[in-house]
Structure formats: structure tokens, C-alpha cells
Amino acid sequence: MGSAATLCSAYGISRATATCAGRRWRLSAALAACLVAASALLPLPLAAQQEPIDPPPSVDKLVKYFETIVFGSEYAAVTPSRVIKKWTGPLRIAVRSFEETKTDEGGKEVRALTPIKVKKPFLNFIQKHLNGLVEATGIKTEDAKITGEPPNFMINFVPRNYMADPRLVDADPALLKRMAAEGGCYFVIWADDRTGSIQRAVIVVNAERLLIRINHCLLEEMTQSLGLPNDSNDISPSIFHDDSRRTDLTRTDLIILKALYDPRLAPGMPKVEAMAKARGVIAELNDKLPAK
DSSP states (O other): OOOOOEEEESTTOOOEEOOOSSOOOOBOOOOSSEEEEEEOOOOOOGGGOOOOOOOOOOHHHHHHHHHHHHHOOSSTTSOOOSBOOEEOSOBOEEEEEEEEEEEEETTEEEEEEEEEOOOHHHHHHHHHHHHHHHHHHOOOBOOHHHHOOOOSEEEEEEOGGGTTOTTTOOSOHHHHHHHHTTSSEEEEEEEOTTTOEEEEEEEEEETTSOHHHHHHHHHHHHHHTTTOOOOOSSSSSOTTSTTOOOSSOOHHHHHHHHHHTSTTSOTTOBHHHHHHHHHHHHHHHHHHSOOO
């Protein structure tokens, strides 16, 4: 059993540590070619959307699903990757939470985004998902406060009206507005197009949503921030399905995630070569992982 992951909150927000089975991580910021995707979580009643349950997928279907998720793009403005992209260095995670404040300045109302303490349920959700993702991928984590390095995996909780605030994400403002439009959550990752190494990730979450929606949203965005940027309705149940409201990864999700982080699929590997290797890796995982 590894040491507990540390969730460091910026701006003097409290620091929380938890202990769970498996290894752990950390959160927050740094560099290069933008690869973006977002979750459009519609504000419908929970009972209004049912994720279909398909028969267990074949290896052929899993391979196609892997290709769609890894080498696809949810947004026309974002060019799909032509190489394997994943984290090669440790994650340094930071969590921030904000609220809107209003002050009167000379008779004029001034609104601002003010840091507040991160809610404990948010930290608990992150810790749980982080532990599971680390266990599935083998990604390392480290504490930014100990290493002196800046965080490179940042999670922001904000009021819906501030989701596209460029102070949260250094990206194209028009794209941020597009991703924030549905009012759920989204992520942006920066990766080197040559080496395939993901260097930074930022997640923005609407803090005004129901806790169950925030929990699902965090799992999906944290998973996709590892190099799985696209959504698909080809297989269900799956965290990548548009109708999913899951708060845990399915067997299919684990196969796709573990395949991406298998050492035989090296970062920077071109798509054609990667897909040739992916079939064998996915077939092995399909035989190895027990049916749920």
C-alpha cells in the first residue's frame, strides 16, 4: 500500500490528506500543444436519462472504441491527435474553489471571483477517483509543496457564470465559452505533439450543481485528462457515453485506460503503429479483467 495522495488547495485553502487502498496523486499547472475536450452535462432530472446496457463488447468493438476515444475529438475546433498522448511524469494536483462576491465602489456594484475553502465532499470525490485512476495506470504523484515544482493538474470549482473565465484556463476564449455553455464541466490538456507527453491539465467544474452530478463530472474529466479526450456512444455502459451519470469506471473503461498506459503503447507513437499494438494489448486485458 502506497502513501495517501495529497490534495493541495491554492490560495491558502485548507490542505486535505486521505488514506485509501492503492497509490495516490496531487493536482495543478505548466506547457505546450493544446488538446481539449469537455463534458456537456445537461441539467435534466436524474431519472430523465437512462444509460443503455449493451451486451459485453467484442475485442473488435473494444479496439474501435479505443481508437475513437484516444484519437478522436469532441470539438471541431480541436484537431484530433495523430500520436499516443499520455502522462509520463508525476502529477502534482491542486484544487481551488471560488465564489462570486459583490462590493460597492462609488455607487457602482463590482463583482469579483473570490477564493473560498474547498468543500469536503469535493475533496472526497477527487481523492476516490484519483486513487482508482492511479491504481489503473501506474501514474506517479508528488507533492508540489515538497518538490517546489508548480502544480500541473488543477481542478477549479466556480459558479456557472464564471466557467469560461480566462483567468482559470489559458486557452482560446471562444473555445472556453463553447465548452462552458452547457454548464457542466470541461477540461483542457497541454501536450507535446512530438513526444506525446501531457504536461498540464486544467478542469473547470460548475460548483452549483447537485453533488451526484459533480461526482460524475469529476470522474469523467479526470479520466479524460489522462489522454482520453473524446466521447462515444458506441459502447454502454461507459463513462464516455453521453448519457452516463456513473461515478465509477466500468470494465470497458478500465480496459481502454489500462491499454493506453500499457508500456507497449509509447507516448508519441503514431496512430497506425499504436492501433496495431493496441489490439493485442486489449485482447489480453479482455481475457484478464473479470466481468463485472
